[in-house]
Amino acid sequence: MKVAGRQAIYRYPLLTRASHWLWVLAFVVLIGSGLQIFNASPNLDASDKSDAARRVLAIGSPADGVGTTKLFGHTFFTTGWLGWTDDGMGAKSAHAFPAPIIIPGYQDLAAGRRWHLFFAWIAALCWLAWLISSAIKGNLREMILRPSDLPKLWPMQAFYLKLRKEPPPHGIYNPLQKAAYTTVLFVLAPLVVLTGLALSPGIDAIANPLTVVFGGRQFARLWHFVGMVLLVGFFGIHTFQVATQGVVNQMRSMISGWYQPQ
Amino acid sequence: MRRRLFLASAASALAGCGPIGSALNNNDNVRRILASAEGLNHLLIGTRGLAREYRENDVDRHFRVNGFAAPSDTRYTDLVARNFAPYRLFVEGAVERPAIFSLAQLRRMPQQTQITRHDCVEGWSAIGKWSGVPLGGLLDMVGLRNDARYVVFRCMDNDGSGNLYYESLDLHQASHPQALLALRLNDAPLDPDHGAPVRLRVPTQLGYKSAKWVARIEVVGSFATIAGGRGGYWEDQGYEWYAGI
Numbered sequence: 001m002k003v004a005g006r007q008a009i010y011r012y013p014l015l016t017r018a019s020h021w022l023w024v025l026a027f028v029v030l031i032g033s034g035l036q037i038f039n040a041s042p043n044l045d046a047s048d049k050s051d052a053a054r055r056v057l058a059i060g061s062p063a064d065g066v067g068t069t070k071l072f073g074h075t076f077f078t079t080g081w082l083g084w085t086d087d088g089m090g091a092k093s094a095h096a097f098p099a100p101i102i103i104p105g106y107q108d109l110a111a112g113r114r115w116h117l118f119f120a121w122i123a124a125l126c127w128l129a130w131l132i133s134s135a136i137k138g139n140l141r142e143m144i145l146r147p148s149d150l151p152k153l154w155p156m157q158a159f160y161l162k163l164r165k166e167p168p169p170h171g172i173y174n175p176l177q178k179a180a181y182t183t184v185l186f187v188l189a190p191l192v193v194l195t196g197l198a199l200s201p202g203i204d205a206i207a208n209p210l211t212v213v214f215g216g217r218q219f220a221r222l223w224h225f226v227g228m229v230l231l232v233g234f235f236g237i238h239t240f241q242v243a244t245q246g247v248v249n250q251m252r253s254m255i256s257g258w259y260q261p262q
Numbered sequence: 263m264r265r266r267l268f269l270a271s272a273a274s275a276l277a278g279c280g281p282i283g284s285a286l287n288n289n290d291n292v293r294r295i296l297a298s299a300e301g302l303n304h305l306l307i308g309t310r311g312l313a314r315e316y317r318e319n320d321v322d323r324h325f326r327v328n329g330f331a332a333p334s335d336t337r338y339t340d341l342v343a344r345n346f347a348p349y350r351l352f353v354e355g356a357v358e359r360p361a362i363f364s365l366a367q368l369r370r371m372p373q374q375t376q377i378t379r380h381d382c383v384e385g386w387s388a389i390g391k392w393s394g395v396p397l398g399g400l401l402d403m404v405g406l407r408n409d410a411r412y413v414v415f416r417c418m419d420n421d422g423s424g425n426l427y428y429e430s431l432d433l434h435q436a437s438h439p440q441a442l443l444a445l446r447l448n449d450a451p452l453d454p455d456h457g458a459p460v461r462l463r464v465p466t467q468l469g470y471k472s473a474k475w476v477a478r479i480e481v482v483g484s485f486a487t488i489a490g491g492r493g494g495y496w497e498d499q500g501y502e503w504y505a506g507i
Contacts, residue, residue, distance in 0.1 A: 041382070050387050098280075100280040102280050103279060103284075104280065105279070108287070117303065201467055206310050206311040
């Protein structure tokens with residue numbers, strides 16, 4: 001089929017497109033509400049119970065008007081950005097993440113939890129529906145990174161860095177895309193779901209090994225946060241790529257399904 | 263230019279998160295839809311299995327105080343001053359044999375000890391050694407009537423605006439083998455900040471279910487007519503009644 005006068009391929013089935021945009025929504029809500037929940041106890045410990053001796057990250061306000069972020073024992077002054085921030089009520093006070101990026105946009109742990117636990121279901125069910133449908137339709141095969149893709153990773157990166165004229169030969173997705181999608185969908189997504197479940201005292205009573213595997217409840221909270229940071233990193237690179245690699249073609253393909261190969 | 267535009271739009275999209283979330287959060291229909299996840303979580307996770315029990319050397323000797331500090335009204339401070347001798351626990355409502363227990367009577371009942379982790383809704387955890395009377399045993403003693411559905415715990419503290427703290431469990435949660443009316447923490451009688459003389463321990467749910475300063479246990483068919491009608495002090499402030507997650 002031709003789109004805008006050029007040959008196009010049907011790249012994204014409806015369920016992929018629908019889950020993509022639902023994930024965008026869920027991602028934004030889960031991050032905003034997750035930061036709201038984090039603010040209620042802005043420390044991350046590499047331990048089961050809370051343990052200041054094993055504290056990896058601590059965002060706080062040692063004095064009025066001062067915000068600090070302590071990472072592996074190194075203190076950074078982050079006044080205005082982290083620790084001492086906009087509270088969403090027209091003032092600045094001791095809050096880890098600033099109100100404009102948390103959901104809702106003021107301190108309300110109960111509401112943050114409701115948003116988080118609802119959209120966690122949306123994201124997880126969406127993932128499951130997408131996985132089953134893609135496995136049946138065979139789209140998964142083109143997406144998953146295989147050992148034979150590994151030698152092509154650097155040539156692809158070299159192409160992006162303009163060190164190489166042509167990308168290595170590949171299918172619908174290039175090897176770096178495959179690496180990114182495989183990591184996000186099959187490593188990071190399960191990581192944030194499982195570490196989230198490991199935080200639940202009810203789940204812990206049913207499946208304690210899950211909590212133990214991650215090093216305990218606080219450690220699971222740390223992994224949950226790390227998973228979030230890595231997903232935000234992917235989100236940043238992903239949107240940058242879309243914005244710079246033919247944004248119209250990219251956006252059209254994720255809306256209508258039709259993509260014009262370069 | 264394009265990069266700057268991209269960064270600017272990303273930053274403004276991010277900063278829009280809070281205000282848009284706030285606006286939606288105040289909509290009743292949105293709140294109802296969001297709250298529907300609680301029922302699903304309750305159904306799927308429920309109250310199954312046993313909370314992990316730890317070893318003596320895992321215990322936090324200075325157990326972090328959750329929720330409010332000790333009540334400051336004279337009714338409570340008098341009890342502390344008299345070492346809780348006048349304290350009585352009332353067990354009433356939809357029970358066959360309503361009863362009143364003194365602290366000495368509670369101490370003479372068969373005791374259970376558990377070293378379990380307290381998971382606060384705020385995100386922190388602490389491990390304590392709790393001893394006291396298994397809740398299920400106490401309810402067996404008074405006998406539940408057929409119309410009994412929930413066990414409500416009325417507490418001695420208030421939030422300063424006159425709202426008394428209360429909590430509730432369903433019968434399944436109340437008869438869980440680790441649901442405990444704790445009298446002791448870390449080998450000593452509970453101190454006032456930790457809920458003396460009697461507090462609840464529900465290690466399979468978040469800390470706010472573990473009500474402190476329990477004065478009255480009321481078995482009811484429904485908690486809809488109590489205070490805000492959501493089954494607990496924090497529930498009335500918007501927290502989930504099912505606190506297993």
